[in-house]
Amino acid sequence: MQNNLVLLILSILSIFEVSAYSNVEKGAAARARCWTSGNGRPAQWWQEGDQVTRGKYFYECRRGQLEPLGCLSSTEEKIPLGHTFQQDRYEFICQLGSDGYIEFGYSACVGTDGRTYQKGETWTDAKNTYYYRCRDDGRVVKTTIEGCIAHDKQRRVPLGQTDDFNGYTYKCQQKTTGVVQMCSVGCIHEGTRYTVGQQYRDGDYLFYCKLQGGKCTKQCIGCVAGGQDLYDGQRYKRDGTTYQCEIRPGKRSHRAVGCSIVENGRDINKVIGCRWYEQNPDWKIEKTCETDGDNKTKVTTVGCIYKYKGFDRIFLEPGKYTIWNLPKQKDSSVGLACRKTADGAELVIFDVAQLERNTSGLKYDLPRGK
Numbered sequence: 001m002q003n004n005l006v007l008l009i010l011s012i013l014s015i016f017e018v019s020a021y022s023n024v025e026k027g028a029a030a031r032a033r034c035w036t037s038g039n040g041r042p043a044q045w046w047q048e049g050d051q052v053t054r055g056k057y058f059y060e061c062r063r064g065q066l067e068p069l070g071c072l073s074s075t076e077e078k079i080p081l082g083h084t085f086q087q088d089r090y091e092f093i094c095q096l097g098s099d100g101y102i103e104f105g106y107s108a109c110v111g112t113d114g115r116t117y118q119k120g121e122t123w124t125d126a127k128n129t130y131y132y133r134c135r136d137d138g139r140v141v142k143t144t145i146e147g148c149i150a151h152d153k154q155r156r157v158p159l160g161q162t163d164d165f166n167g168y169t170y171k172c173q174q175k176t177t178g179v180v181q182m183c184s185v186g187c188i189h190e191g192t193r194y195t196v197g198q199q200y201r202d203g204d205y206l207f208y209c210k211l212q213g214g215k216c217t218k219q220c221i222g223c224v225a226g227g228q229d230l231y232d233g234q235r236y237k238r239d240g241t242t243y244q245c246e247i248r249p250g251k252r253s254h255r256a257v258g259c260s261i262v263e264n265g266r267d268i269n270k271v272i273g274c275r276w277y278e279q280n281p282d283w284k285i286e287k288t289c290e291t292d293g294d295n296k297t298k299v300t301t302v303g304c305i306y307k308y309k310g311f312d313r314i315f316l317e318p319g320k321y322t323i324w325n326l327p328k329q330k331d332s333s334v335g336l337a338c339r340k341t342a343d344g345a346e347l348v349i350f351d352v353a354q355l356e357r358n359t360s361g362l363k364y365d366l367p368r369g370k
Helices: 002-032 352-358
Strands: 034-038 041-046 051-054 057-062 065-072 078-080 084-087 090-096 102-110 122-124 130-137 140-149 156-158 162-165 168-174 180-189 192-195 199-202 205-212 215-225 228-231 235-238 241-248 251-263 266-271 275-279 283-291 297-308 311-316 320-325 333-341 344-350
Touching: 034 051, 034 065, 051 065, 065 090, 065 102, 078 090, 102 130, 102 140, 140 168, 140 180, 156 168, 162 180, 180 199, 180 205, 180 215, 192 199, 192 205, 205 228, 215 241, 215 251, 228 235, 228 241, 235 266, 251 283, 251 297, 283 344, 297 333, 297 344, 311 320, 311 333, 320 352, 333 352, 344 352
Parallel strands: none
Antiparallel strands: 034 041, 051 057, 057 065, 065 078, 084 090, 090 102, 122 130, 130 140, 140 156, 162 168, 168 180, 180 192, 199 205, 205 215, 215 228, 235 241, 241 251, 251 266, 275 283, 283 297, 297 311, 320 333, 333 344
């Protein structure tokens, strides 16, 4: 009887021990699970060792806690803690922040060629037209366009600054479209800069700096003569010749167009080919304007004209003489000689008895009318 009672007590104790051990085991298993949302699901229990993705980070359930493992790139590639990856032209590092939370950290800038550049470093674009700099911008780095590459492809020109090349001035500018390039903003002549619209002299011609098709050009717009600026069609006089400023596409000239003379106290221009007379009661001198070699003109005396009773009768070239029988006057004649002078010629009317004295050095010519 007593032995049976002892066996019963031992049996009951064994049952309690097994039950207690089972409860301990179940409690440990419960503490190893993690309660959280993730992988696109609402909050739930996750088992030990399960990987859970939340936003751009992924974790592992360990002893009831989410242990950070790494980050997800924009292509959903898993990046372990401490590793770097490239994304959106930057290099990132997957790291734990000072607050213990996982985060993306900027580590460098990335060029179009895939090379990485540290803070402060610079590099050019693929076409070598402008250059970048990797700048420190607080907790991140930032790629900024710093300037242009000069036309010689050797020098760098910061944004907003200018550079001279091959007779023109260029400015590094960023347009509203975001394009950065060297823009033509002026002309250079003999070391002096001229902005668009400004004029300058170059020898015998007048130029201005013109913006055409987005580029500056040196446009000839006039002539320079006697210290004065002249424009197309305007005339001036020099050394007895009248010149006209002519500006044509691809051609410019100071063209001789006439003779400059003084007539009745006034400056008169006679065009090339024009003929005129210097009058006298008994005779007149015929003159013309003609070219004289390379772009010059001269006044040439055509001849002397003898007037008789108000009408032009006899014409003589300079250096010649003649004897003319007066009309309706039998055995009455007159001697005529056209002598050269410093400014042209003069007609000498003489008595035939004085022929030898008035015709010395002259050549005889038959009388001919005018």
